[in-house]
Amino acid sequence: MTLHTIMPLELVLQGYGEEGEPMLDVTAKGIRMLVIPVAPGCGKIVRLLDCSLYDYLDPTLAPGSLITFGFE
Template identity: 35%
Template sequence: MILYTIMPEQLVYPADYSQCESQKVVNIHGVELMVSEEEHGCYSIVRVLSTNPFHYLEYEPGQKITF
């Protein structure tokens, strides 16, 4: 579907910032991860913020970690 409009994309498709509030960036063993708190002290990885492919072998989105 193509939507022809003069409105900016941010007004047509507003971002849901409620999910972003519960996420934070942490550094674990030199690897920056974006995590979301699941339970007290237990976090779920949302994104791996690294360009090193070997970091993706150790950490992956959806994985549960504690720190």
């Protein structure tokens, strides 16, 4: 892949090798998803892992939405 830009390389690659926030693989509302923990039992959705196609149309399951979950 070739990237043509006028930005300095240090700025383009800033944060490339760093680890992101810790994510949890949880099941909520019968859907398996990756979340970033915000508080105990609450998290911000990063991505849906195992769901039906119609679940992607649900605005409450959009990435960035907050969801409550419990460990079963």
